[in-house]
Amino acid sequence: MQSIKHFITLTERYLTPNRRIMLYGAVALALMAIFMSVKLGNNLQYILLRRSYILLTMVIVAFVAGISTVIFQTVSNNRILTPSLMGIENLFVLIQTVAIFFYSGTTNSFWLFNIIKFAIETSLLVLFSLLLYQWLFKTVNYNINLVLMIGILLGELFRSSSNLLQRLLDPNEFAILQGRIFATFTRATPDLIAFSAIVIILIGLLIWRKRYVYDVLALGRAHAINLGLNYQRHVMTTLLLVSILVAVSTALVGPLTFLGLMVANLAYLLAGSHQHRYLLPTAFLLAMIALIAGQLFLEYGLNMSASLSVVLEFFGGIFFIYLILKRF
Amino acid sequence: MIVIDKIKKCYDDTVILDNITTTIPRGGITSIIGPNGAGKSTLLSIIGRLLKADTGTINVSGLDVVTTKSDILAKQLSILRQENQFNSRLTVEELVGFGRYPYTRGRLTAQDDEKISQSLSFLNLLELRHRYLDELSGGQRQRAYVAMVLCQDTDYVLLDEPLNNLDMKHAVAMMKQLRLAADDLGKTIILVIHDINFASTYSDYILAMKKGALCYQGGPKEIMRADVLQDIFDTPVRIREIDGQLIAMYFR
Numbered sequence: 001m002q003s004i005k006h007f008i009t010l011t012e013r014y015l016t017p018n019r020r021i022m023l024y025g026a027v028a029l030a031l032m033a034i035f036m037s038v039k040l041g042n043n044l045q046y047i048l049l050r051r052s053y054i055l056l057t058m059v060i061v062a063f064v065a066g067i068s069t070v071i072f073q074t075v076s077n078n079r080i081l082t083p084s085l086m087g088i089e090n091l092f093v094l095i096q097t098v099a100i101f102f103y104s105g106t107t108n109s110f111w112l113f114n115i116i117k118f119a120i121e122t123s124l125l126v127l128f129s130l131l132l133y134q135w136l137f138k139t140v141n142y143n144i145n146l147v148l149m150i151g152i153l154l155g156e157l158f159r160s161s162s163n164l165l166q167r168l169l170d171p172n173e174f175a176i177l178q179g180r181i182f183a184t185f186t187r188a189t190p191d192l193i194a195f196s197a198i199v200i201i202l203i204g205l206l207i208w209r210k211r212y213v214y215d216v217l218a219l220g221r222a223h224a225i226n227l228g229l230n231y232q233r234h235v236m237t238t239l240l241l242v243s244i245l246v247a248v249s250t251a252l253v254g255p256l257t258f259l260g261l262m263v264a265n266l267a268y269l270l271a272g273s274h275q276h277r278y279l280l281p282t283a284f285l286l287a288m289i290a291l292i293a294g295q296l297f298l299e300y301g302l303n304m305s306a307s308l309s310v311v312l313e314f315f316g317g318i319f320f321i322y323l324i325l326k327r328f
Numbered sequence: 329m330i331v332i333d334k335i336k337k338c339y340d341d342t343v344i345l346d347n348i349t350t351t352i353p354r355g356g357i358t359s360i361i362g363p364n365g366a367g368k369s370t371l372l373s374i375i376g377r378l379l380k381a382d383t384g385t386i387n388v389s390g391l392d393v394v395t396t397k398s399d400i401l402a403k404q405l406s407i408l409r410q411e412n413q414f415n416s417r418l419t420v421e422e423l424v425g426f427g428r429y430p431y432t433r434g435r436l437t438a439q440d441d442e443k444i445s446q447s448l449s450f451l452n453l454l455e456l457r458h459r460y461l462d463e464l465s466g467g468q469r470q471r472a473y474v475a476m477v478l479c480q481d482t483d484y485v486l487l488d489e490p491l492n493n494l495d496m497k498h499a500v501a502m503m504k505q506l507r508l509a510a511d512d513l514g515k516t517i518i519l520v521i522h523d524i525n526f527a528s529t530y531s532d533y534i535l536a537m538k539k540g541a542l543c544y545q546g547g548p549k550e551i552m553r554a555d556v557l558q559d560i561f562d563t564p565v566r567i568r569e570i571d572g573q574l575i576a577m578y579f580r
Contacts, residue, residue: 077415212434216426218416222378222409227480228402228430274416 017271017278024270024285031292038300057188057253058291060196062263064249066283067207068242069260070267070276074218075238076144079268082261085148086133086239087155088125088246089255090162093181095121097162100177101169118192121251129243133236144235181254185295185308188252196248203241207280210234214276256309258316263287265319290315329354330375330484330518335384337370344370345381346540354389356532357510357517361524361551363561366537368520369410369488375518376407376486388484402430406477407486412469414461420472421457424448427479447479450505466493474502478509485509488520499523503530524561528552529573536560548574 015023036051072083084090132154136147166174188196207214217224217234224231249256267283268274294311298304302311330352337345345367352358360368373379375386377393386393388405406427424447428440436444448454451471461469470493477485490506491499507530509515521527527534527548534551536544538560544551551557552574557565566577 073415079415212429215416215434216429219414219426220412222407223412223426225378225398226376226402226407226477227426228399230398274418274422 015272017273017275017282020270020272021278021281021285024282024289028285028288028292031289031296035292035296038296053188053190053193054185054295055292056193056197057185058295059288060193060200061185061249061253061256061259062287062291063200063204063284064245065256065260066263066267066285066287067204067280068245068249069264070279070283071207071214071238072242073264074214074276075235076148077218077220079265080261081148082258082264083242083246084255084260085155086129086151086243086246087158088129088243089250090155090158091125091128092121092247092250092255094158094162094165095124096181097165097169097177100173101165118195118251122247125247125251126244129240129247133239133243147239185253185291192252196252199248200245203245207241211276211280215274218274218276254309256312258313258319259287259290262312262316262319263290329389330516331387332371332375333385333387335371335374335381335386337367337374337379337381343540345374348384348542350535350542350545352516352518352535353533354516355510355514357506357519357530358533358535359527359531360518360520360535360537361522361527361560362537362543365539367540368537371537372407372486372488372518372520373409376405377401378407378409399430402480402482404482405484405486406480406482408473408477408488408490410488410492412473418461419458420453420461420464420475421448423461423472424453424457424475424479427476427481430480443479443481447475450478450509451475452501467495467498470494471498471502474505483514484516484518486518489522490519491521491523491526499526506530524552524557524576524578528575552576 032055035055036048040047068083073079073081132151133147136150166177169177213229213234216227216229217231217238219227221231224234263283263286266286267279270286271278271282273279290312291308294308294315298306298308298311332348332350332352335345335348336343348371360372362368370379374381375388375393377398380394388401391401391404393401393405421444424444425436425440427447428436428443432440445454448457451474453468453471453475456464456468456472461472464472470490474487474490477487487506490502494502503526506517506519510517510532519527519531528551529548531548534544534546534548535542536551536556543560544556552567554565554567557567557576557578561578563578568575568577
């Protein structure tokens, strides 16, 4: 016991937040290198190109999961909420279901994973959050708890609507649908990746500029107002930025509920600081590590016999239970 | 000077504040007293723009608290409420450093570090500066919060029950520090306070509230009278003069 305590104080002294970020960055880079170089086979050019697409997709998704969850939890002042509560992921599933339900005959040519479909999906998701949250925030007088509650209800509405439609689908179409609504990193094409990358870089810059604002928002409403922040505006823009990020990521790979929750809470434990200039990069890098390690485990441990979301939700679910037990 | 003009606040049908109009003088310590549910904290929150009044206006040295930009007000007026809970794990020094945010937007300079140290030593927190808030006693934490709003260095400081959780020694020390802040640093301090005798012995001006209305106001000599206090608190009170201070006896 004594030696453990000693070890912790020692690591706390030597592992400044900056050094920790470098450490996680190094682990993430090493995993990337392993991912790119394991079992290359004959067709080197094809494999490398394909893997780099997957890797880029994972970078984008890791960024979204880590950053969006941390700032979402900061403004909602709660550490077990995730942005998926706002119903965006469920809406994505609903859109997919409706598309297959009504356009099943004409699917193949039109509903291939192309940029038009992606753009339509993303803008639908963003439009939804824009309208909903603009309206909702005004109606309930900027009470964030009420907004989140209505978000949960709407998410549930979307989910049960998709369930209803899914029951009416024919089994073949349902199989196609399942392929789409389980997260996978292998279907994104270069144009989609490039488009998403531009969007998230822009939003990432906006968020990085507000890193000190988030430190203050984490103190809660009263302190944020006392320290001169326009609280309502910051909370609303943050929820909108989060919606856009989640929309992009969901449209790119599908819903990934637990990843964000897992990496955000790990980041609070492992960043060595509560400040967002350390929390945000740490959460991003931890998400990278979780995703690449999960994908490697899936490919070489399970022979691709599951999907990445199953692997992540299995470990994420266990971690979530651990968190809840630790609280009580 | 804080000018409060026709402030009204209701929750559904319950009237919390009913047409409050008064002026709080600049400088010194002003205490707001009154029984539970009189609307003291609500009034303080409205002055500190944490709550919106239904009607009426409040001016703090010429700035309307609703229409003035929040970041400008943050350099004029600071407010500390009773309940303070944080998700982030902060050290005392980090917490007090947040008081500099209106000036620095998060990037602390050497000058800010000096201000932080001053606030810490003002409230006797220097040796606790690297401790985490969750490792402190309730009283130490309370002092850290007050250090934070003093570090904000505003002319007007609003404190809701700053003696919460403080024992006799620390309560007296806190009031002496606030007196010093008013006398030496020229700050205007407005307190919501329950202990009528602290209000009597340390404040320059007292506002008494009852059922959402302002019922009495004036210096300690005008408020510390048996008939007045009995009317405010609905309980028998005797007043004794001890060492030149008016003390209310209401215990039995």
